Amino acid sequence: MKKVKIIGAGLAGSEAAWQCSRRGVPVELYEMRPVRSTPAHQTSDFAELVCSNSLKSESENTAPWLLKEEMRRAGSLLIEIAKGCAVPAGHALAVDRALFAAKVTEVITRDPLITIRREEVSHIDEAELTVIATGPLTSDALANEIARLSVSTHEAGPVPPHLYFYDSISPIVEADSIDMSKVYLAARYDKGTADYINCPMSKEEYDVFYDALTVAESVEEKDWEKLNYFESCLPIEEIARRGRDTLRFGPMKPVGLRDPRNGKQPYAVVQLRQENLRADSYNLVGFQNHLKFGEQARVLRLIPGLANARFLRFGQIHRNTYINSPRLLDSTLRMKDHPAVMFAGQICGVEGYVESIATGMLAGIHTARLVAGEIALAPPRVTALGSLMNYVTNADPRKFQPANITFDLLPPLEKKVRDRQLRRKLQCELALVGLERWLDEAKQTAQPAMSA
């Protein structure tokens, strides 16, 4: 059987490779690390989580839960591994990042149907069945090649074939450098277990911190104004620039975080989330930033409890590349002009770890069907998977931006339901029924493949 090429062994590529392999389809998996690294990855492991360790909410009937639940039912490898590497994080699924990547690497490496090639790919043969899953930090050479492949569709309209915005990552501190006498453990609104370390600030402490932050020096300050940020992942200094209290309504919001030592809600709170199972490191939740490292140390040590913090990683900022999928891809992630070439992961215009894994899973399932001479079946719109695909391939190409899964992407119920909780519960029920039907159909259909 001819091998499928999968490029990039990140979240989407690893999942896609395994989905092919479990259906008996051999894969050549190309990963450029460690030969060439990206600005955000730190290891040569597959499926490295480059920033936060959270795979979002596990509260039933939330949109992130629904997406993960559909993936569990469809047999996602990475979601299964995540469960085994979970660290306490209230109602969210957070993982030990090192363990998670090590386990994925181990499973993929020992898979007899997956051949691993540690090299940078810079050329795509559009006649070969290929999944491009090279992520937001796709190497420049391959980005140019993708532009070449996109050109005919690009010329059909005024919309650029690939786009980018800027994204940033949060700092991590060593646990034993946190002064525990200045902080307290709590979950917001006491939901789930009290797994977060909360650093409370009085108004005076907040003012000192705010003033230091807004004058701190950034990296590449001259380019500052030109940077095009992703709105849901803004650096703290950019949020602060928008008003004195903006941080208190964003990453430093104190609501629902009463200090058990005095029963009062602080003026502002910085939350720290456990990074790994050993609980020897914590990340500053939502504290991605673009300050010079020395400036970060100075400003972040003004946070109560972090006066002597040792930093394992400072915040950073990176370019984030994605293609104009509504223009370029069909509903099964194949290029309209080159149907043997598929895209998966963040590069196809989803945002987030789970969404990236989800599209990798779909690309793997679709590819395996094509190899078996069957047609690729898009998941139904009623599901979270289908709604995400619908957004990626049908959004307005003139203002296309990567998206997380939210209820806004799911179709509304036929009948109006006023109660929000009930409405979401019904949407989730319908989605899961739709998913089961799709899984059954995918097992049964055996029609001739299209051109690939």
Ligand SMILES: Cc1cc2nc3c(=O)[nH]c(=O)nc-3n(C[C@H](O)[C@H](O)[C@H](O)COP(=O)(O)OP(=O)(O)OC[C@H]3O[C@@H](n4cnc5c(N)ncnc54)[C@H](O)[C@@H]3O)c2cc1C
């Ligand atoms: C700085 C940053 C921080 C982020 N933080 C978060 C976060 O906190 N939470 C969240 O949910 N999402 C976050 N994201 C978004 C996204 O979820 C992650 O980037 C996720 O890893 C995307 O998965 P992926 O499989 O698409 O890409 P990746 O996991 O990045 O995998 C792509 C792989 O392709 C390889 N590669 C690239 N070019 C080539 C080539 N030419 N040849 C061979 N191999 C190549 C890379 O080395 C990499 O291993 C962040 C993104 C960035 C850039």
